[in-house]
Amino acid sequence: MTTPDLQAAADALAIGISVIDRATAFAAGLPDADDHQSFLYDLAHAASAVEISRSLLDYGAKGDSEGKIACAFIADALADLHSKLFGREEAWGVGEGEIDPARGFISKYRAPEFVAQLATISAPSHLDEDFTMVADTFRRFAQDKVAPQAEHIHRQDTDIPEDIIEGLAELGCFGLSVPEEYGGFATGSESDYMGMVIATEELSRASLGAGGSLITRPEILTRALERGGTEEQKREWFPKIATGETMVAVAVTEPDYGSDVANLKVTASKVDDGWVINGVKTWCTFAGRANVLMLLARTDPDRSKTHRGLSLFIVPKPQAEGHSFEFSQDSGGSMEGRA
Amino acid sequence: MTTPDLQAAADALAIGISVIDRATAFAAGLPDADDHQSFLYDLAHAASAVEISRSLLDYGAKGDSEGKIACAFIADALADLHSKLFGREEAWGVGEGEIDPARGFISKYRAPEFVAQLATISAPSHLDEDFTMVADTFRRFAQDKVAPQAEHIHRQDTDIPEDIIEGLAELGCFGLSVPEEYGGFATGSESDYMGMVIATEELSRASLGAGGSLITRPEILTRALERGGTEEQKREWFPKIATGETMVAVAVTEPDYGSDVANLKVTASKVDDGWVINGVKTWCTFAGRANVLMLLARTDPDRSKTHRGLSLFIVPKPQAEGHSFEFSQDSGGSMEGRA
Structure with missing residues (x-):
């Protein structure tokens, strides 16, 4: 059985990071981005995958199952980067065959039999106690209230039932990013984002349209007001957004x-x-x-x-x-x- | 402006054909196909693309636009084959970097600016007069009868309207593969398949579900009867399939x-x-x-x-x-x- 090797993962990933860094610098020097949309589109996706890979190295160090997930993800991200690059090296401003030294790692951790075993392992999320509670709360709501209605809403193209909106409002869902001093739960730290992401993820298990995405639009207006709104606007809108009294479309x-x-x-x-x-x-x-x-x-x-x-x-x-x-x-x- | 180069296309394709041939021979020697599903799945797709590429070489020789389409397709098929192979060479029974010599061709004919121009060129189908008439006939029916109803059928999940079924029956659609001596139009040559494929393609422009796919099921029963049916069964079913009196599900x-x-x-x-x-x-x-x-x-x-x-x-x-x-x-x- 193939065991995870996080040192090998870090070494292989370093090759990908180097390619992304140079391609990004090259992109920054292009006179007109509109002429290079394919490259920039691919670069954006590959850079995201490489950045996720980087954070997965920490996660992967927490246990055997975590390590397997990390190695499989990184191998797949690098294989994908390699595919995007092949024959387009000049457009990326990098050399030919740069990912080739990672072939051994990719081969080992992208082997179908290695990837297949991921379907049967379970790995803890390693969230802290508070976030675990957030996850549990929204997962339960998603299972009890959203999942039983999701298919009907989708197939019949109905409005989102008010009991879902009210239930989410009661759970404080719409105030996750609203600052505490305006009636929300956000403390101004990075954990505000985490709470919002975790709630969205758990609700989306049951339904993206009738669950997870309900958070998104209040979130967008909240972030915009936070950044560019007047004090008067914040006092007017934040409390109503946080309670769900004011629902938002963008x-x-x-x-x-x-x-x-x-x-x-x-x-x-x-x-x-x-x-x-x-x-x-x-x-x-x-x-x-x-x-x-x-x-x-x-x-x-x-x-x-x-x-x-x-x-x-x-x-x-x-x-x-x-x-x-x-x-x-x-x-x-x-x-x-x-x- | 990049011009098509069919000799370069043939040379690059030869590399792909060689890989597919050896991988296919390797696959044939595997003791249990079930243990190698990822490889065989990828091989099946790549082999199809390479086979289409081979036939496109002839098409590409008929003109400049045809050549561009052929070069772009072959470059894309080879890039895809390369992606499937990378890091899985051992599972395919081929060597590392075998597609690398085609990198120049792939780079040239998979460049975004080359591919983008395909959107605005038009290339003739080079069908003969009879097939052109088949294509025109079914295209007109698809535009006039199928397209105006397609969205409603799809969104409301309705039955296929009888006027579509009757119209297709009148055009002889369900008899395209039924032998002439049993009331159909098939002469036993390869062109029977072509007629069926062309009709399916033209109908599917308007709708796959309410157009093109109506041909498929009578076709399947017809081919099975042709191959394994008794004379009595053929006399019983072929005429009714050809007229659309008997509609078929599989x-x-x-x-x-x-x-x-x-x-x-x-x-x-x-x-x-x-x-x-x-x-x-x-x-x-x-x-x-x-x-x-x-x-x-x-x-x-x-x-x-x-x-x-x-x-x-x-x-x-x-x-x-x-x-x-x-x-x-x-x-x-x-x-x-x-x-």
Whole structure:
């Protein structure tokens, strides 16, 4: 039986880290990233896998099962990096055959019979007591409340049942990233992220759409407010986000602009009594049920300013059920949506 | 601009063919295929891609656009073969770095900017006049009759509308593989397969489920009857299959046995007035609408005979609509199904 060898894993990984470091430096020197999308896309994925591999070295040292998982992951990440590189070395700014010295490690820990045994081992998460409690709490909720409804919600394309939203609110789910002084549970340390990640992971065992992803949008608005909101905005919104009284949807993507956020077209123009927002958004998950949209719009009409001409708005709206809504304001504004 | 180089493609492909040939010979010598599933799975895919590559060399010689498509495909197939091999050379019975000499070709014809231009070129199919007519006919039907209904059928999980089935029957779709002397269009040459493949391809542009795949099941029963049916069976079933009067479902897979057909458990036992078939089948597409099931069952109770103990039955049944059916015979038999 093949036993884990973390020294060999570290040595093999060092080769991958070196390739990623040089490719990243090379990428930073490219005059126009748009001309190198395939390379940058592959590099982003490979760099993430290598970074996860690095943190798995610590985890792998905690026991035999942990070591097996670490070695298998690192071998697979390096094999994948090798595949991405082969024949595209010049585009990456690295040499040919650089991963070849790791072939022995990859061969040993990516062998089908080695990988197959991972299916039957169990390895502890090594979370501390507090995080273990978070994990247990959300796992139980996911099993009891989310899992029994998940298939129906998915197949019938229904709204998320209110008892799931209320249950998550009671567990403090929406306040995991809201600072304590505004009614949430976040202390400002890295462990805030961990709590959010663990809760998302456990809920997603039962359902991503009806469980894990409910955390994501309040989280996004919370982080944005934390970073760029006024004190008044924080006092207004944080407590309501933390209790789930205010549910959030994120209106960023547009029909013609997805990840290319710098080119968004929706405009917001200052008028006497506020702002007029004009345009079309898409892929705005939860837009119907949400009480506010976090909306990204162009406030500087000079499009050459790209992302520097954009601002975030918190747009309150009525709650809606079902697959479409249409609202109008006395002042003449209107908003409609379809799912 | 990179121009196609079919000599370079042939040279690079020769390396891949050599690897596949030796790996296939190595596979043939393995004592138990079940112990080498990862290798054999990868080999099957890589061998298919290499075989397609070989036939693309002819196609690629017909023009500049054709050459570009051929070079891009072959480069990609070789890069994929290389990825599958790396670190698993021993399991494949070949040496390390064998694909490395093709790196230059792969690099040139798998470059993102080369591949990107394929999106905007168009290359003729080079089908002869008869096949072009087959393609045009089924493409028009797919556009006019299938495409407008495809999304509704898929999203609402409805039955295939009868006007699609009738339209395809009128076009002779279900008789493409039935021999001419039994009311079909097949002449016994290789072009029978081509006609079936072209029709399937054109229908599948509009919908695989509601178009292309309708051909597949009559085709399977037709080929089986052609190979192993009695003259009486051919006279009975071929004309009805060709006209679409008899629609077919294939009942092979079982809950515990999918591709491992040799281990199927459903039994068929001879009794005075026929056969008693006992057991459960799954993934039996079109079972409701079908007028007959082509059903594979174990007629020799000695399971050690594996596939040699199996027989095919043609089981007539009433046509059913919707997502479930239940039928019983006066003689005591019953059949039920759910979709």
